[in-house]
Amino acid sequence: MNYIRTYDQAKLSNKQELPFNIKFNFEKIVNYWQNIAQSDSAEAVAAENLLAKIRKNAPFLFGAFEDIDLLEKHQNEVKALLAPLFPSLTTLNDIKAVAIPFLPILFNTSERLGKILDTGGTYHFSAVRQEEPDRSYINACIFILNFKYGANINNKRAFYFDITNRQTGIIKHYRAFMNADFSSFIPAKDFKPLSKIEIKQLVDNLDNIDLWKEKIPPASFTYEGFALVKLFDVTEEETISTLKVDLLKKDALQTPNIVETIRTHLSSLLAIDSLKLGFAAYDKKKDTLKYLGYGFWDILTIPSALETASESTFCHSSHSCIFKHKKALIYSDCMKEGIMATHLAIKLKTNNIKSYIAIPLLYNNEIVGVFELGSKKTNELNAITATQLSQIIPLFTTALMRSIDELETKIEAIVQRQFTAIHPTVSWRFFDAAENLLEKKQLDPKAVVEEIEFPEVFPLFGQSDIKGSSTERNKAIQADIIEQLSLAKNILDIAINKYHLPIYNQLKYKLDASISQIQKGLGAGDEVEVLAFLKEDIHPIFKYLRTLLDEEMTKVVEAYEQALDKDLEVIYNKRRNYEQSVSLINGSIATYLELAQVQAQKMFPHYFEKYKTDGVEHNIYIGQSIVNHKEFNELHLQNLRLWQLMTICGVENLMEFEIKPQLKTPLSIASLILVHHTPITIKFRQEERRFDVEGAYNIRYEIIKKRIDKATIKDTTERLTQVGKIAIIYSQDKEVREYRQYIEYLQSIKYLGETVEWLDLNDLQGVTGLKAIRVEVVYRSIQSIPNNTKNEQLKSKFLVTTKQ
Numbered sequence: 001m002n003y004i005r006t007y008d009q010a011k012l013s014n015k016q017e018l019p020f021n022i023k024f025n026f027e028k029i030v031n032y033w034q035n036i037a038q039s040d041s042a043e044a045v046a047a048e049n050l051l052a053k054i055r056k057n058a059p060f061l062f063g064a065f066e067d068i069d070l071l072e073k074h075q076n077e078v079k080a081l082l083a084p085l086f087p088s089l090t091t092l093n094d095i096k097a098v099a100i101p102f103l104p105i106l107f108n109t110s111e112r113l114g115k116i117l118d119t120g121g122t123y124h125f126s127a128v129r130q131e132e133p134d135r136s137y138i139n140a141c142i143f144i145l146n147f148k149y150g151a152n153i154n155n156k157r158a159f160y161f162d163i164t165n166r167q168t169g170i171i172k173h174y175r176a177f178m179n180a181d182f183s184s185f186i187p188a189k190d191f192k193p194l195s196k197i198e199i200k201q202l203v204d205n206l207d208n209i210d211l212w213k214e215k216i217p218p219a220s221f222t223y224e225g226f227a228l229v230k231l232f233d234v235t236e237e238e239t240i241s242t243l244k245v246d247l248l249k250k251d252a253l254q255t256p257n258i259v260e261t262i263r264t265h266l267s268s269l270l271a272i273d274s275l276k277l278g279f280a281a282y283d284k285k286k287d288t289l290k291y292l293g294y295g296f297w298d299i300l301t302i303p304s305a306l307e308t309a310s311e312s313t314f315c316h317s318s319h320s321c322i323f324k325h326k327k328a329l330i331y332s333d334c335m336k337e338g339i340m341a342t343h344l345a346i347k348l349k350t351n352n353i354k355s356y357i358a359i360p361l362l363y364n365n366e367i368v369g370v371f372e373l374g375s376k377k378t379n380e381l382n383a384i385t386a387t388q389l390s391q392i393i394p395l396f397t398t399a400l401m402r403s404i405d406e407l408e409t410k411i412e413a414i415v416q417r418q419f420t421a422i423h424p425t426v427s428w429r430f431f432d433a434a435e436n437l438l439e440k441k442q443l444d445p446k447a448v449v450e451e452i453e454f455p456e457v458f459p460l461f462g463q464s465d466i467k468g469s470s471t472e473r474n475k476a477i478q479a480d481i482i483e484q485l486s487l488a489k490n491i492l493d494i495a496i497n498k499y500h501l502p503i504y505n506q507l508k509y510k511l512d513a514s515i516s517q518i519q520k521g522l523g524a525g526d527e528v529e530v531l532a533f534l535k536e537d538i539h540p541i542f543k544y545l546r547t548l549l550d551e552e553m554t555k556v557v558e559a560y561e562q563a564l565d566k567d568l569e570v571i572y573n574k575r576r577n578y579e580q581s582v583s584l585i586n587g588s589i590a591t592y593l594e595l596a597q598v599q600a601q602k603m604f605p606h607y608f609e610k611y612k613t614d615g616v617e618h619n620i621y622i623g624q625s626i627v628n629h630k631e632f633n634e635l636h637l638q639n640l641r642l643w644q645l646m647t648i649c650g651v652e653n654l655m656e657f658e659i660k661p662q663l664k665t666p667l668s669i670a671s672l673i674l675v676h677h678t679p680i681t682i683k684f685r686q687e688e689r690r691f692d693v694e695g696a697y698n699i700r701y702e703i704i705k706k707r708i709d710k711a712t713i714k715d716t717t718e719r720l721t722q723v724g725k726i727a728i729i730y731s732q733d734k735e736v737r738e739y740r741q742y743i744e745y746l747q748s749i750k751y752l753g754e755t756v757e758w759l760d761l762n763d764l765q766g767v768t769g770l771k772a773i774r775v776e777v778v779y780r781s782i783q784s785i786p787n788n789t790k791n792e793q794l795k796s797k798f799l800v801t802t803k804q
Helices: 009-013 027-037 044-057 069-073 075-085 111-118 133-149 196-204 209-215 235-248 258-270 294-298 316-324 343-350 383-389 393-419 424-443 469-499 502-520 526-546 551-563 573-603 634-662 696-710 733-748 792-796
Strands: 004-006 020-025 096-100 103-107 123-128 159-165 171-179 183-187 221-225 227-233 276-283 288-290 307-309 329-331 355-363 366-375 453-466 607-613 615-622 669-675 680-685 690-694 725-730 752-760 771-777
Touching: 027 044, 027 075, 027 221, 044 075, 069 075, 096 111, 133 183, 133 196, 133 209, 171 235, 171 258, 196 209, 235 258, 235 393, 258 276, 258 383, 276 393, 316 329, 316 355, 316 366, 355 383, 355 393, 366 393, 393 424, 424 607, 453 469, 453 573, 453 634, 453 696, 469 502, 469 526, 469 551, 469 573, 502 526, 526 551, 573 607, 573 615, 573 634, 615 634, 634 669, 634 725, 634 733, 634 771, 669 696, 680 696, 725 733, 733 752, 733 771
Parallel strands: 020 221, 669 725
Antiparallel strands: 004 103, 096 103, 096 227, 123 159, 159 171, 171 227, 183 221, 276 288, 276 366, 288 307, 329 355, 355 366, 453 615, 453 669, 453 680, 607 615, 680 690, 725 771, 752 771
């Protein structure tokens, strides 16, 4: 056994720069023995004999010396000299040695430390955790200031030793505590003592190595003596602390080699060199254990797949223990009778695992993952091990939840980038596609997102169209233009009376002609032509008139300019009223539909989208492929069709009682519903970021949707859609029988009137054979809505439910 242990040979060979020279000096312990020798105690003779032996064999121990080899050569004398500090009764328990501050050696180790440090050549002693040379120099200076000057600078530093077992690879962590009572500092002859001001200056500039070396140059002191160092095993605390850092950092479970890093920490904590581990996330909706980063590559019971059913991973009893009772599964002996024949034990045997623990990771009492440990030795993992792990399992749970959140963020980013905003009912399919893309990119960085289709869905279409919106828009444009032309004409009338210039008469004539033309009707390009005339011919004249300093002219021109919109520089009163009215109608109906959807989605999930044009139209798709883990029945389709009809009645009432009284431009709506009995396939178009029908036959449905608002009654020019009535367009007799029942029911509860028309429609381009039901709406005040809903906000918006 080596008497002197060096833990940094390079540092010992290349002497680091320090503010002091180092000499060994055992003067204080020698004085201890001399005091005993001169006393009347029973140990006096033994003390005198020891001192005599040292005088004869190692007289250098009575003074200061530098030769480290002398310690090795005279280790028996040194051991005897230091015996009071190393009692034989505690040498098997204490982890203790003599050290020299800032010198990388230990000597005179206790028996326990000696065995740890290599009695059988099985342990490797790694370096004490190092610090930068500049920091080491400053710390040495602080050591002097505290020891020599009593500066009381709070510079407590923790020293750690990491000792690795060469055979097992297990690392043990020890914290060292130094006792420097046997140390002293002797200043050099030319060293000028430091003042309190200088000491404060140093403390205020802790990182200024140049200042420290200026005030305390290298070799300003000589250190003489030795220190006692005692080590304490802090493997558990260090391992847990390191695990916190490794597991709680960003993308922890996606870090390469994370499994090996964690395995190393846990091997140290549990003192198990053959430890294996696995880590899997649990998807409750799918009941699967799944890949979530690099942790999956070392899973113990799951094959090398990205996702697998939890029941196929574990046998029945083990699955029940983990997923039903939420308890740790512990096999201290996988070969034990009653266990070895199970499906799980056979898989463990294949991996040479003879003891095994699987711990469910719980978050809010819900399983979010499974953590596995395995060993090739029987009984090495047991119930005691599970208890040891109890304090670190929350770390794995937190890391898993953070990784799940990070993964969901990545998935959401893909969804937003690839699909933009999506309806909540179908979002599950988009997130599946995004998750699949992340998995595929692990194997192929060029992988692209899969196509998203929903086959066999039933479409519902509805529309609340602003009646005569184009006509009202043209009227508003006409009124604004005529008003502006008239104001301009009035200014020219005043100018003609005042200044009698023929050019003013010519411009007035052109204004009269423009007014007359606009009054007859607004043709294509008329608006642009008139506005160009005003801007290029009239406005420069008005600008000139203001330079004449005529008070009356200035006043009327200013009045004209104030009448113009500041941004558009035209009169925009009627058009603004029209646009605000359209916006109010669209916004109110859209909000109403959104609120109504809250109830409808509770009945059965379905896809819903709405579009604002001159009015609001909506698309609904319902079917088995739309929903995830729910059973679709045709009853749900019938219920949704009835809900849609009742909701359109609500829209009509909303328009009549809430919207119309607020409109600055009188407008009305006409509502229609398109019934399509045959299911279709819809596909998400990534280029357009929206759903569209798929297949030649299904395209007919889209064509009908786009053309029915222009539909007319057979053999007439009468438009199907009319104010105060709902038009229901269909093509199959089965559809009319279904809607006849809905109409009769809604007539009974005063949603619809008694007048019902059964109509054939003229053929549209590419569409033939359409028919329609047209039924009048019963307008009711808010007081007449049945009080059977708890949501007063919905009631106030004329919302209805199928409970009515």
